[in-house]
Every structure is written in structure tokens, then in C-alpha cells.
Amino acid sequence: DAGITQSPRHKVTETGTPVTLRCHQTENHRYMYWYRQDPGHGLRLIHYSYGVKDTDKGEVSDGYSVSRSKTEDFLLTLESATSSQTSVYFCAISVQGRPETQYFGPGTRLLVL
């Protein structure tokens, strides 16, 4: 599965608290992505990164920030969690030479109360 891990795998938090999700990859892939998955919406891109300290917004970036200080780690932060951010969050990578084909991590289930 392309050596991708996500942590935590499950989290329950309260409205207004900051939350950070971590995506870790072991194969030095350049491109990394954060998606959220909600019923009826498929997968929606939150942010993506095309290198260390190089990130850009996706279609649902409001309320989220990202950081990538090392090739292997891509962090997603919910600055002040809201109930609408209850979702399953997937990290993905693209392999060298095939930037548009993506391989997903196992996901993080987040519940915001």
C-alpha cells in the first residue's frame, strides 16, 4: 500500500479545539494529498503538496491548514474543529512519473462533538 500510514486512526474531539492529523510515507514521493470523504460527496481534495514547504489549496480548504517540513510527513490541521468537519480523512501520494494516479492511506475517522 505504498508505505503510507496515518495517525491517529480514530479521534473524537470537541468543537473549537485544534486537531492535527499526520500522514507519513516511507518512499520519498513528491506529491501528497489530503482528502475528506463524506456520504454522497465522494472524495474531496482539501490541500496538496508538491514538495517540502510547497503546498496548495484544494476545493474544500476553508478551516484547514497543512504543513510539510519533511518529504515523508504531511500534516493536516483543523484550526478550530467544527461538527461539519466530522469526516473520514484520507492521505494519498502519487508515485514518480505518474503524478495523477494516487495511492491512499488507511484513513482517519474524526468525530467532532
Add this chain to the structure above:
Amino acid sequence: GQQVMQIPQYQHVQEGEDFTTYCNSSTTLSNIQWYKQRPGGHPVFLIQLVKSGEVKKQKRLTFQFGEAKKNSSLHITATQTTDVGTYFCAGPPLYGDYKLSFGAGTTVTVRA
């Protein structure tokens, strides 16, 4: 922006029957990809089609990319219980970056 739609949203199939799910994009795609997600799992890449009119097969699964590169289909023959899951299509625009737009998926259940 680019929108990708899939129909049907749900497909209930008798084991052994065939079915087709469809994917339509509002814009021309560079390529089309299909992913499968088992219940409780993560999306897994199945296949990519690049050429206009391309057809590819994976055992009982047949994938087709439309001539205008705006639509695609997935046909499954002799459905088995292992086919249960949600099938997503996704594609980057013909002109632009590599960001994928995903359809909402077709969720397949199988009656034994």
C-alpha cells in the same frame, strides 16, 4: 469547476448477474481512473485509461473511456460477493494540473 458524476449511486445485484456503472465529466479529461473501496477500507487504484475510446479488461471487469474523453463506464460480468464495495471514477482535466476530481461513487451490494 470540473464536476464528475456517477450513476447509479447504488447498485443492488443478484450474484451472477452483470451490471454497468457510468461516469460523466463536465469537462474533457486527460485520463480516467477507477478506484474501488471495500466497506471500512480505503480507495484502491484499479486502472487508468488514457486514449479516446480505450477499452481495458481486468478479469470480469471491463472499463471503457468515451470517444470525447468526457465519460467512462465500468461493466462487471457474473458479479461475485467479492465485488462488493464502492467504485469511484476520477480524472484530471485535459488542460491544467494533476488534481483529480472524483465522482461520488457507485456502491455495489450483492445478493447471494
